[in-house]
Amino acid sequence: MLYSFTNDYSEGCHPNILQRLLQTNLTQQPGYGNDTFTLESVAAIKQLCQKPEVDVHLVAGGTLANLIVPGAFLKTYESVIAAETAHINNHEAGAIEATGHKIETVATLDGKLRPEAIQPLLNKFPEYHTVKPRIVYISNSTEIGTIYTRQELQDLYAFCQQNNLLLFLDGARLAMALSAEKNDLTLAHIAALTDVFYLGATKCGGLIGEAIVLANPALQKDFKYYIKQRGALMAKGRLFGMQFAELLKDNLMFTLGGHANQMAKRLAVRLQGLGYSFLSQPETNQIFPILPDALIVELSKKYGFFVWRKMEEGFSAVRLITSWATPQEQVDQFLEEVQVLSERLR
């Protein structure tokens, strides 16, 4: 295979992390997140959040973060509201339900939740026969690559506060969202406009690690017990701490996210130029061009990507993902191939 656009976790990590691992390898450090690297990364996150009272916990992966949050904060009869397309609803093997909680889904066109779509779930009758909604789960960027605007997030958070709902933002690709061209949010906005979110390293320059940020102080008590109980408190927390310590230096993570976005945009612009349309608006490093099935068959022989959904007769939407490490040459070579094949197959 020439190159894989299947996901943004195909490569290792930014070299700075490996350098730091090498330099600090034999330093003795306390376990369980009490090491100096974790402290360094927590400090960096607090500063970016402009909110010193946030509490930060580093865990291994996105599904783990996604199940820890409802598991820790919900009473058993409380539910999570999410978009039908949400990762937690489709691609986590029932991890949320395994913590005992129902996901109530909302249909969306662009993967984004809005107050008017949530409202009907709050009007269910009668009480105590139904679950009680308590967490609103969103992701930024979303499963289909779109991003929230500041206004959208403000409106949603205000709605949540009015309705005693916690707003939880899955930020597995938050670095890409916050470095997107149309983005008008900062990490400080995220910390001000959610109750809990996480910032993912795995998909943006790190080897492993998601930083759960408890922005709402009411959620902070005893959280480490829950992390431990779920098997998510690592003896060598230094490994996680180092990812974030390096990725947050000079905003490296956002620079890397920006690169991924630019590579995706390069793909999008040229594919558009070739006359192809998209399933959702290309905004970050995941784009969903709708291509002829014949073209997809040919491309698949040389490139890796995921066929997302059958569309009208003879066409399918594919998902192309670029990463912090995607070389521009690979993008250009792929686009060449698309152009040549498109002409041949026409």
Add this chain to the structure above:
Amino acid sequence: MLYSFTNDYSEGCHPNILQRLLQTNLTQQPGYGNDTFTLESVAAIKQLCQKPEVDVHLVAGGTLANLIVPGAFLKTYESVIAAETAHINNHEAGAIEATGHKIETVATLDGKLRPEAIQPLLNKFPEYHTVKPRIVYISNSTEIGTIYTRQELQDLYAFCQQNNLLLFLDGARLAMALSAEKNDLTLAHIAALTDVFYLGATKCGGLIGEAIVLANPALQKDFKYYIKQRGALMAKGRLFGMQFAELLKDNLMFTLGGHANQMAKRLAVRLQGLGYSFLSQPETNQIFPILPDALIVELSKKYGFFVWRKMEEGFSAVRLITSWATPQEQVDQFLEEVQVLSERLR
């Protein structure tokens, strides 16, 4: 209030049960389902099932039965497939998810699940990122009063067997289903065409009790441990045993179900005669006439019933439920009222 058509559990129980309670009150009996009444009821169920190898366990209620079955038989990553309208999906406060399992829902027009609607849930990609469907949950009669034909049940069970799915039938109102005019199923068919089902007494002449029938012998081992663990194994199992012992004598339960159905039919025929249509085909003791809102307001002053759903401008579907104990005079008086009000409000 003159009379309530709100549900079929407003009254006590058939007098035969009370008589038996009186006659046997001071007999000492072993606990936990080992009493002679339970043994008597189990024998009666086995005979009606024409399948001596079924295993029978009596529990207090429908939600308890509904959560015990998936809880006992599913691995944690396995899911339950149900109609969007299913009781377990909407009216049990997340009881299934609280056992750790996702419910995957299917849209239906008539509340009934069919193979072609389930098939897409089995084609999800890729494995181990999604839940694995394992139980198909249906109810007969359904949440909207419809019933399964023998052919429909045969097709569904064959499909389940081909796809390694367990078929679970919620029979909270099975007595009504099996005594419906259009019914062509017997309890023996149910036992032959499902893996597990329950037969409800609470809604058909009993005070309390649902008989879970493990029709598939592979499910029987150690089931009592699970019942005990869920708090569903009663010290005085005699109370449950007596309900079924009496209700199954001379098919009393099905006679009572038939009465409930006839009272509902009496309502349906006359309402139809008055020009009203129905949300779903009236088949059992739950009917859903679509009435003018003004009529509903007036009727509500004297009668109890549930307003099910807003329909076109000025109309709503209501749910009228009759029971084993509904007197024909109450039905007729209600219909009189409807007729008079309908004319006045026209």
Add this chain to the structure above:
Amino acid sequence: MLYSFTNDYSEGCHPNILQRLLQTNLTQQPGYGNDTFTLESVAAIKQLCQKPEVDVHLVAGGTLANLIVPGAFLKTYESVIAAETAHINNHEAGAIEATGHKIETVATLDGKLRPEAIQPLLNKFPEYHTVKPRIVYISNSTEIGTIYTRQELQDLYAFCQQNNLLLFLDGARLAMALSAEKNDLTLAHIAALTDVFYLGATKCGGLIGEAIVLANPALQKDFKYYIKQRGALMAKGRLFGMQFAELLKDNLMFTLGGHANQMAKRLAVRLQGLGYSFLSQPETNQIFPILPDALIVELSKKYGFFVWRKMEEGFSAVRLITSWATPQEQVDQFLEEVQVLSERLR
């Protein structure tokens, strides 16, 4: 078998309950605990508690009550402290652990928990690697028939309050405890000196039903959601309501408990007279005489009882339980038998 002293749930229920069932059978009532009988029983309990702010919920059985309380009130990493002999630790098939919570046990001589025995569990090191104790579970009377004094309960509750622990009292046999000869507690004391307790009908004159009393108002919010989710909210709550409505009239339940205690005392006094000792001090309707194995073999041919534990060579402790319905003639006949056999086997 002539008579069974195996447990106190071998017989049906007090005739007053059956009379009330007969008289009210066809009255239509709302479901789910909103019926007039439940309201009547709740009012009676509030009055006996002398604490109008308690919240009362009726559920089917003791294991159900025992699992609902920790399930509803604990965070996942919080534990229950109980005596090693506790019912929840040994005889509920892991029902508490199935709600996700560890039981931490304390060895006791008389089945009763005291502050000094609990204290070491609070000193565990280090935090977040261990569970966090939160509920102290006791039963009155205990698994071995002993009862708490007012002073003991005061001390324990004070200790719990100082240590942020909830005190939960399993009152499956509270009627016997509160009618014991040495008892100096009332239901009002129980309501004042616990956070949550339940009063059992099943073992003291009822057919079914335990009344969970949330004495601590901080525990009351949304509790009915949890009951529903566990399958414990019954459609015909009238059945439960009627048990308590009748059993609490003129303190009937405590009169019945007193009778059970007196029958046990009659057994204890005469057995003591015959030279037999006891595993624990006979205080309520469960006594544990230590008898020669040869005598036990002979008695077992005519009487039902449970062999509790092997003791020194040739002796075992047996458990004899009397009930609200145990006839004095049966007690006397049994004692005759013991005397005759004791002489013969000497």
Add this chain to the structure above:
Amino acid sequence: MLYSFTNDYSEGCHPNILQRLLQTNLTQQPGYGNDTFTLESVAAIKQLCQKPEVDVHLVAGGTLANLIVPGAFLKTYESVIAAETAHINNHEAGAIEATGHKIETVATLDGKLRPEAIQPLLNKFPEYHTVKPRIVYISNSTEIGTIYTRQELQDLYAFCQQNNLLLFLDGARLAMALSAEKNDLTLAHIAALTDVFYLGATKCGGLIGEAIVLANPALQKDFKYYIKQRGALMAKGRLFGMQFAELLKDNLMFTLGGHANQMAKRLAVRLQGLGYSFLSQPETNQIFPILPDALIVELSKKYGFFVWRKMEEGFSAVRLITSWATPQEQVDQFLEEVQVLSERLR
């Protein structure tokens, strides 16, 4: 602090792992354990096990492995048998119970489980009121540093097979156990004499990762679903694969375990020479010398270690742990200090 003997996860990882990370950093790899490094490590484990039919899954940490095994394999009413001192019983914040399962504990003198100690748990009466034992959990080396002999493991496994129990070996420190002086077991023996075990990298030269080996083929179906559901399936599985790929080359892991053991032995021999006794027999890299409290106070000023337990008047057992990276000079310097202080304090 001069040096910490607090645990064996204070340092980073063996340099070979860092080298491999550097060399392969930009290679694109499939996610979720399908990368070439994971395949390489799985092959190495299969070969060491001399059992090609084993199934291997890499997860992040020991608590995660410990909760995944019972969670995946137990029915809800089945329990885990473990030593009272077991890590799962004391130091995992109730992680096992949070999966819904009771731990039944057995008192031991040396941290090792033997058939005669387990037998009484299998004789509980009566069935379905109690949990049903199903997994026997042991660790090698144990929480107190001791190791199983081949005969002990054979006996235990035979007992488990006779009693329908699964034998699960926690191998967080298996590398140390198998490289201990008195050890007569190989990984092949472990694979032949357990149903499931794991081999830990975190505490023996790796940064992160435990390899769960499903030695019993009956356990293998669908296991990856469970791993995913628990949040333990990592996008960049390459990170875990690389740890084991390197650590298993030329038995590096066991060489490193041997070093840790030798450093501990060096401590033990000299401490013994100074007249100190031990809580348990020093066999691996965890030793528990009993030291005067005054000495402990002084040593604590320069060295890190854990005070394990108060012993007789004026003495406590401390835990000293050496690692794959512990320099001999640090050990000798510490011993010097002990000798000097011992003399001064005498």
